[in-house]
Amino acid sequence: MVVSLALSVLIGLVVARGGTEPGATSTATTTSTQGGEILVGLSLDTLKEARWQADRDLFVAKAKELGATALVQSANSDDTRQMQDIEALISRDVRALVIVAHDSKTMARAVDIAHKSKIPVIAYDRMIRDADVDVYVSFDNEKVGEQQAEYLVKHLPGGKGKIVRIHGAPTDDNAKILKKGQDKVLEPYLKRGDIQVVHEDWAEEWKPEAGKKIVNAAITRVGRGFDAVLAANDGTAGGAIQALTEEGIAGKVIVTGQDAELPALQRIMAGTQTMTIYKPIKDLAKIAVETAVKLARRDVVIARTSVHNGKIEVPAILSPTTAVDKSNLADTVIKDGFHTKEEIEHLAP
16 A cells, blocks of 8 residues: 655545455355456445445445446354455455454454455445554544534533433444544533533444443433433434333433434434434445445545554545434435435334
């Protein structure tokens, strides 16, 4: 990898590593497009969340459009399985590898293995720590955390109140970056005592049931005496709202989210979830595939910023995000065709 960082604009010029040896075979089960002269591998942490199913479908379709074949595997949130998936993709002679890491540190070994076969690696939406990652394609996750916290502060009466914090999966680097962004906004309010965190915990695997468990623990600890739940994503927000519903206070407590998943948008329409962060994954998947194909062809990729992953400054392509609530649903997710008005209004919980 060759990187040139201009002092004024900070532009990384990423030149892919050499090609792989042809003729490798594998018995691994994959999903792929048909035809296509270039093989691109996509290793997903999980397909349990609707968001990642959408990423997969968009990635596969865009790869086909570019004349490439996407080989896709999902690890079901298992580190050993993901390593096996990546080794299988490498044996299929992929020319670029895109990884959504289950564990941000464990996947460093996958990067090393890929590079030994001269395969460039893109960290997709989750940074891979302590590794020579070629490109990072994601949203600005620190900014997402800031947007969540800024919305919460703005909608707490007088910017004051008691909150419960649900952090993401402790194995996911994004969860820590989100928290960092939230902390940046909340710090002065916490120092003054205007905002108090009455309970907080990390949600294993981003599971909704983990979000519910955390809010149940908060209710056991302090009763119903809190004003907001700062939930890291829509899945944990859904679990939190289940707990609030059981206590009869759903809709009376601010609940944040992230990903603009359809159930979350339905909850926003119903008034039980307050907001989410819209991340246009169609654009992100497009960028990831285009970058992977360029690297596979040994073309130059331009990244206008970089993110340190504990080892190097990784050239990064970061997409913008938008805070969404009932007031701007029509101008964001509906206008972009991410979800339709009919979908959002249908059977809203």
